[in-house]
Amino acid sequence: MHTRFALYAFFMLLIVLLSISCASVSPVPANPEQLNTFASIENIEPFWLPHTNGINFFHGKITSPRLEFWALQIDLSAPEIEIVINNNAYSTKVSSFVRDNNLIAGINALPFDISTSREGLPIKNIGIVISGGEIFSPANPNYDALVFYKGEGRAAIIRQPLIRTAGNIENAAGGFHQILTGGTPAQRTLSSESASTPVSATRHPRSAAGLSANGRFLYLLVIDGRRNGSAGATEYETALLLRFLGSHDGINLDGGGSSVLVMRYPDNSIKVKNTPIHGGIPGRERAVAGSIGIRLGNP
Secondary structure (H helix, E strand, O other): OHHHHHHHHHHHHHHHHHHHHHHOOOOOOOOOOOEEEEOOHHHOOOOOEEEEOOEEEEEEEEOOOOEEEEEEEEEOOOOOEEEEEOOOOEOEOHHHHHHHOOOOEEEEOOOEOOOEOOOOOEOOEOOOEEEOOEEEEOOOOOOEEEEEEOOOOOEEEEEHHHOOOOOOEEEEEEOOOEEEEOOEEOHHHHHHHHOOOOHHHHOEOEEEEEEOOOOOEEEEEEEOOOEOOEOOEOHHHHHHHHHHHOOOEEEEOOOHHHOOEEEEOOOOOEEEOOOOEEOOEEOOOOEEOOEEEEEEOOO
């Protein structure tokens, strides 16, 4: 009796093991947003995974320097892709911006005048905001901007002082400086690398945007910092990351505790992808001013 039971148990265990083995062989990844690890920035080979129509996602980690980042690739020529710029005059978390405007994704963009996690407070953008062809915040003469042209399915990075009217601009979001030009890191980023200030002192969480050479693809990038798993990036490293993602030109957006990338999923859930750190608290999202959002409209 015991022998029969042992043989039966053995065969049942064998069947279970075989079924598990067969189930593990699948063309669909168990984790569709898997983390890709690279030895250095120069070793990065983007593995874009489809998120929704015209939008791809990439999650990466670099061993040296220690960085973790999240990126989106958006096809601006896709007829269903719409750019939405937050023109609200009150502090708003990017997660709320995405949720309340039926967006697929959102990222912080402009610098602003207060630092708070509270929503609904009066807030002032430091730089240009154009939304739906209307100027809501004036240009800052010191900084650059990401602009989206009317009916062209393309974008560009230009100096804010050059934007005197909305003209043929449908949307625009100011940032800080252009850090990648023609695939080459800007001189200001090279200078920061060779400055007397230690490189580690210039590391911060970063938000940035890049454009392909023809302006068709928009790249949105967030790099974590100020935590054990990710030390933050310099402007130069951010420019390199944008380049290896596929960018020809790139702009440094507001960073630090403001850096956040938020995405909506098919089940309508809203997820903060990175670990924002406001007030020294990991996971606390800052309420910001102007943000860039992506919406799927009717093609």
